[in-house]
Amino acid sequence: MNEFVADIDNPDGNTMTTSLEKRLFDELEQLVLIDPHTHINPHEAPSKTLADIMGYHYYTELAHSAGLKKSQIEEDGLDPKTKVGRLVEKLSDLDNTIQVSWLLEMCREFFGFTDDRITPDNWEGLYDTALAKMSEENWEQQVLEKSKLEKVFLTNDFDDKLEGFDTNVYVPCLRTDDLVFHFLKKSVRNRLNEASGIEVGDSSTFRAAIAKIFTHFVEKNAKACAISIPPNFSPQKVDAGSAAAVIKRTVKGQRLTSTEQEMLSSFAFWTLAEQCDEHGLPFDLMIGVNRKVYEGGVYQGQDLFDKRVSLLQYKQLFNAFPNVTFPVSVLGSTSNQELVSYSWIFPNVVTNGHWWYSNIPTYIEVDTRSRLEAVPRNKQIGYYSDMYKLEFALPKFRMYRRVLAKVLAADFVTGRGWTETQAIDFGKQVLRGNVETIFKV
DSSP: OOOOOOOTTOTTHHHHHHHHHHHHHHHHHTOOEEEOOOOOOTTSOSOSSHHHHHTSHHHHHHHHHTTOOHHHHSOTTOOHHHHHHHHHTTHHHHTTSHHHHHHHHHHHHHHOOOSSSOOTTTHHHHHHHHHHHHTSTTHHHHHHHHTTEEEEEOOBOTTOOOOSSOTTTEEOOEEOHHHHHOTTSHHHHHHHHHHHTOOOOSHHHHHHHHHHHHHHHHHTTOOOEEEEEOTTOOOOOOOHHHHHHHHHHHHTTOOOOHHHHHHHHHHHHHHHHHHHHHHTOOEEEEEOEETTSSTTSOTTOOOEEOSOOOGGGGHHHHHHOTTSOEEEEOSSHHHHHHHHHHHHHOTTEEEEOOOGGGOSHHHHHHHHHHHHHHSOGGGEEOOOOOOSSGGGHHHHHHHHHHHHHHHIIIIIIIHHOOOHHHHHHHHHIIIIIHHHHHHTO
16 A cells, blocks of 8 residues: 655645545445445335436435426326436536436446436437346346445334345344334334234333334344434433323324323333343434425425434433444534534444435535544444435445545545555544444444
8 A cells, every 4th residue: 555644845735635535535445335324125226217216306306496397207107218308307407416426427337328417318328228237137236246335224114024135235224213203193003013913002012012023123133223303302211101191092092282292202212212222223313304394395305404403302312321322313514513522422422424415525524524533433434325226325425435535635644644544444444344333233
């Protein structure tokens, strides 16, 4: 490995720094990854047509924002090729976005696309080429190998049977939003009863049912529990007797007050944390999303965040479960500063990726720089793709690697005099090593 320590007095320093960034990036690019959070369906992991890629909510919501009518995007019975053609009409308004750069990178890497942009004149040839490639029998393995992906964490409903796929490659993760925030729905209660084999009617049977769910997931190689949380939620420990009364009223179909609803959610949440403690599972907290802010938005293009959320709302939780690791994702820069501070102080709080609206290079760079400077190096999960289709891992992780190489080059090699080897080792720990140790994979 070529050892290099930047000379800040060198008149060619900028060129050398650019070269340094490239060397660091090239080394990080060779690393085989574990993706610790996705929405992949393991039964249909890769895309079948270009519509599966361009139907990702980033493209539909951006196209809608730029003027394409929702009815044109979500028309009943719309065939995949026609949908792509309609979205392509708006790409000229979106070519400045990082999301379109992902699209181009996927098309170049996977389908041999050579033009500098996708246009109404060239998209049909690209569509047909992509369709032929995606139809190859080993397409899924091709994508995994080209993306250097060894394992992919899933987002599994609590009643998922977790059958029909390799759980060593597609690693189960118990997603629990419905249990905490939608237990008032009879359909959710019925699903829990069926999945657990327990008729839930009070706090003790609820706990027993959740315990059965955790046992099932752990036996199927689950490595984490996860939940997406609104900004106004403050989990508190709830007395079992009080919770029992609320659950009984819920099961009877009686209307709950807002206070009782909050009590029910807190009890469910606290029960999940207890099970994480018992089974040694990390509890991923994705904090701060408001659902359906833009009611007229396209599918998955309605949710936004605000700055009212504070990690102070979780102090009782973090203090009560010192043996549970909480990988925390936040949506705003002010929340990131707070997360850095909590990870600085609490041994069980870990910085986790760059979620959703924070997932653009400008915010990633600022957030990464603060984390690398302030948080213990063994407590940082650098990135996850949050993808719905396998092809997105390559451009998303590559975007993060570029930013990581830039920060390591400027702040650690040039700024502190680290060797390249030291910087690369740090980058590899953030990209993969900590995923292995935190999630025990």
